[in-house]
Amino acid sequence: MFDAFRTPDNVLVVGGSSDIGLEIAKALAKRGSSNFLLAGRNIDQMASCANDISSSSKSRCQVAVVHYDASHENSHGHLLAAAKDELKTLDYAIFAVGLLGDQLNDEKDPAKTKEILDINFTTQAMAILEVANYMKEQGFGHIVVISSVAGVRVRRSNFIYGAAKAGLDGFSMALGDALAGSGVGVTVVRPGFVKTKMTAHLSAAPLSTNAEAVAKATLKATDAEKSSVYVPFAIGIVAGIYRHLPRKIARRVPF
Amino acid sequence: MGVGNQTSFGGTNDDTLSFNGEAQRNVMTNELISGWGRTQWVRSQIERASTSEEVRDLVQSGQKRLIPRGLGRSYGDAAQLSGGISLLLDEPSTDPIITDGRTTLSAGYSLDNLLRRIVPKGYFVPVTPGTRYVTLGGALASDIHGKNHHLEGTFSRHIESFAIVTPTGTHLVTENSDPDLFNATAGGMGLTGIVTDMTMKLIPIESAYIKMETSRLRDLDETLATMAGSDHKFRYSVAWIDLMARGSAMGRSVLTRGDHALKADLSPQLAQDPFKYEAKALADAPSFIPNGLLNNLTVRAFNELWFRKAPSYRADEVSTIAAFFHPLDMVGKWNRIYGKKGFLQYQFVLPDGKEEVLREIIERLSGLQVASFLAVLKRFGPENDAFLSFPKPGWTLALDIPITNAEIGNLLDELDRMVLLAGGRIYLAKDSRMSKEVFEEMYPKLDRFKEVKARVDPNNVITSDIATRLSIC
Numbered sequence: 001m002f003d004a005f006r007t008p009d010n011v012l013v014v015g016g017s018s019d020i021g022l023e024i025a026k027a028l029a030k031r032g033s034s035n036f037l038l039a040g041r042n043i044d045q046m047a048s049c050a051n052d053i054s055s056s057s058k059s060r061c062q063v064a065v066v067h068y069d070a071s072h073e074n075s076h077g078h079l080l081a082a083a084k085d086e087l088k089t090l091d092y093a094i095f096a097v098g099l100l101g102d103q104l105n106d107e108k109d110p111a112k113t114k115e116i117l118d119i120n121f122t123t124q125a126m127a128i129l130e131v132a133n134y135m136k137e138q139g140f141g142h143i144v145v146i147s148s149v150a151g152v153r154v155r156r157s158n159f160i161y162g163a164a165k166a167g168l169d170g171f172s173m174a175l176g177d178a179l180a181g182s183g184v185g186v187t188v189v190r191p192g193f194v195k196t197k198m199t200a201h202l203s204a205a206p207l208s209t210n211a212e213a214v215a216k217a218t219l220k221a222t223d224a225e226k227s228s229v230y231v232p233f234a235i236g237i238v239a240g241i242y243r244h245l246p247r248k249i250a251r252r253v254p255f
Numbered sequence: 256m257g258v259g260n261q262t263s264f265g266g267t268n269d270d271t272l273s274f275n276g277e278a279q280r281n282v283m284t285n286e287l288i289s290g291w292g293r294t295q296w297v298r299s300q301i302e303r304a305s306t307s308e309e310v311r312d313l314v315q316s317g318q319k320r321l322i323p324r325g326l327g328r329s330y331g332d333a334a335q336l337s338g339g340i341s342l343l344l345d346e347p348s349t350d351p352i353i354t355d356g357r358t359t360l361s362a363g364y365s366l367d368n369l370l371r372r373i374v375p376k377g378y379f380v381p382v383t384p385g386t387r388y389v390t391l392g393g394a395l396a397s398d399i400h401g402k403n404h405h406l407e408g409t410f411s412r413h414i415e416s417f418a419i420v421t422p423t424g425t426h427l428v429t430e431n432s433d434p435d436l437f438n439a440t441a442g443g444m445g446l447t448g449i450v451t452d453m454t455m456k457l458i459p460i461e462s463a464y465i466k467m468e469t470s471r472l473r474d475l476d477e478t479l480a481t482m483a484g485s486d487h488k489f490r491y492s493v494a495w496i497d498l499m500a501r502g503s504a505m506g507r508s509v510l511t512r513g514d515h516a517l518k519a520d521l522s523p524q525l526a527q528d529p530f531k532y533e534a535k536a537l538a539d540a541p542s543f544i545p546n547g548l549l550n551n552l553t554v555r556a557f558n559e560l561w562f563r564k565a566p567s568y569r570a571d572e573v574s575t576i577a578a579f580f581h582p583l584d585m586v587g588k589w590n591r592i593y594g595k596k597g598f599l600q601y602q603f604v605l606p607d608g609k610e611e612v613l614r615e616i617i618e619r620l621s622g623l624q625v626a627s628f629l630a631v632l633k634r635f636g637p638e639n640d641a642f643l644s645f646p647k648p649g650w651t652l653a654l655d656i657p658i659t660n661a662e663i664g665n666l667l668d669e670l671d672r673m674v675l676l677a678g679g680r681i682y683l684a685k686d687s688r689m690s691k692e693v694f695e696e697m698y699p700k701l702d703r704f705k706e707v708k709a710r711v712d713p714n715n716v717i718t719s720d721i722a723t724r725l726s727i728c
Contacts, residue, residue: 001295001337001720001723001724002295003294003295003664003687003724004292004295004331004597004599004658004664004687004688005294005658005660005661005663005664006294007660007661008666009724031661031664031665032664032690034691057704058668059667059690059692060692079618088723089723135392136298137338138337138338139297139298139299139337139338139339140295140296140297140298140337140338173655181287182287182298183287183296183297183337213663219661223596223661224596233647238487245339
């Protein structure tokens with residue numbers, strides 16, 4: 001259940017070892033959320049995340065870990081079953097799965113392209129719907145989807161990843177519309193360049209941010225039941241201008 | 256909307272969805288509902304029943320989980336069940352039959368309706384909270400208290416018997432016939448079953464007025480000393496504390512105390528119609544109010560004005576019942592004034608002898624400058640045997656807190672700890688945020704409650720959001 005400050009009791013993190021997912025979970029633990037389920041591929045990494053979350057916790061806190069590989073058949077069904085097992089109610093679900101890929105190589109490799117699209121969009125969309133339908137039945141809940149400014153206007157430099165995020169973003173925003181009045185909310189988070197292990201090999205873009213800042217902005221947005229939020233705020237303005245630039249000009253913008 | 260709509264739920268997201276008397280009878284709806292604080296919104300199936308047979312069919316079919324809901328005035332998530340049924344009892348339109356000062360009524364009866372019908376006959380309810388928009392069922396489930404707790408205890412002490420439908424049977428319960436079920440149900444947040452009727456002792460009155468004494472008290476010391484010293488001389492007593500006042504004025508208050516006016520106390524004009532009972536809602540709060548309308552400045556200004564308008568001392572003033580007991584009911588839907596994020600009410604009790612803890616808590620609250628309207632301070636009398644009943648002898652403070660950021664939640668967690676260490680507790684009917692651990696420690700008779708719950712509802716058919724949040728059952 002949520003309390004009056006919209007702090008959930010039970011939290012599901014999909015992409016359980018993602019830096020952003022971890023920071024959101026830690027921030028929630030600090031506020032008093034007491035049960036977490038981390039779902040992801042890397043059990044070892046998630047175990048260490050579980051420790052981090054526990055030690056951030058204000059009081060008693062339990063963190064469970066479940067293996068979740070989106071590429072397996074019916075993985076979304078198993079995900080929900082695990083959530084029902086481990087969490088008394090499914091209050092708050094964070095979808096933070098992300099695979100950046102390597103654009104220039106991936107665009108020559110259809111299998112790689114499919115993997116990027118599947119992980120960032122298709123399989124997540126299925127899992128999000130599974131959770132959304134369950135929450136609707138439950139009568140309440142909140143879903144956080146980590147999108148990206150990369151999906152606001154898809155760019156040449158990472159168009160596979162960007163297109164997947166664009167799909168995820170549109171899907172989640174409209175899902176939020178579909179759930180209006182159901183007691184279930186959806187918040188789409190669009191960070192700019194976040195310094196995480198996913199981007200460690202890249203040099204930081206302007207207006208870059210970090211996972212703590214994304215977590216803080218996410219909680220602020222879900223507290224206010226906002227449908228979307230840019231992190232940092234200014235990247236939203238930049239993205240807003242960039243998306244309306246004539247294509248010939250946009251093509252020349254060097255990022 | 257005016258008075259007629261006052262019986263709609265505490266919070267519905269959409270007025271067109273709210274229940275409106277006969278129009279939607281027997282129509283099951285799925286609504287987004289919340290408590291009075293408008294914080295935890297959930298979808299729940301709204302069902303209505305008008306007879307105990309209908310209640311029995313619903314409860315004992317075991318098809319779906321449910322919780323009774325009255326007028327939605329509990330602040331948090333006590334009267335709602337997300338994904339299940341929130342069950343409302345129809346309010347009968349019949350006049351109460353009073354025999355020997357007792358009356359048997361449907362639990363769906365509201366105090367508002369009841370007072371309109373019994374005050375003109377020379378009777379009053381034994382206990383009323385600060386609003387008359389509660390049902391008798393809700394009053395028993397929260398084991399409510401009023402301004403007379405220091406002398407007359409909680410609501411359940413005036414209930415001789417009640418009929419309750421549980422998943423395992425239907426019972427007529429008195430404190431002697433089944434003390435465990437009685438004491439689990441009084442204050443049991445509706446979790447033992449659906450109370451359908453109850454027999455209540457009324458009190459006779461000579462007029463529809465209150466003879467009132469008002470004292471303006473300059474600080475916390477004076478407030479505490481005055482209340483401890485002479486509350487016992489008054490049937491009703493409550494102090495309104497200005498929590499925005501700091502320094503030497505910290506804890507300044509206006510204490511109002513009184514008793515039912517005798518005929519002889521009335522002016523010749525009022526004496527012509529001593530039982531004339533008027534209780535009007537003047538207007539509704541507007542539906543759109545920006546977050547942050549109530550901020551430090553506006554609330555401070557209001558509190559200052561309100562403190563100064565009170566006489567420094569005035570006795571023998573005659574007030575109406577509505578103005579004395581239910582001043583906030585004059586504004587319909589006043590819970591909207593806190594904006595979209597809603598508000599919570601923090602109410603705790605501290606035992607006698609823990610005045611220094613009370614002082615520290617008030618210092619913390621006034622230091623934080625929580626934009627809180629007047630807080631209410633009251634003395635409680637003896638504790639009763641009900642397992643989850645809130646009052647115990649000492650001091651209770653209640654204050655509204657608008658939801659701004661989660662930081663206030665941390666402060667309240669710290670205050671919870673102070674209250675717990677001092678042997679006090681938090682009121683479930685107001686709670687929307689305490690932790691399970693704190694709750695368990697504050698209510699040592701929780702185990703006895705759970706025993707009864709396991710007996711009458713082994714499958715946990717009757718449950719609620721607060722029950723889940725605090726693991727009550």
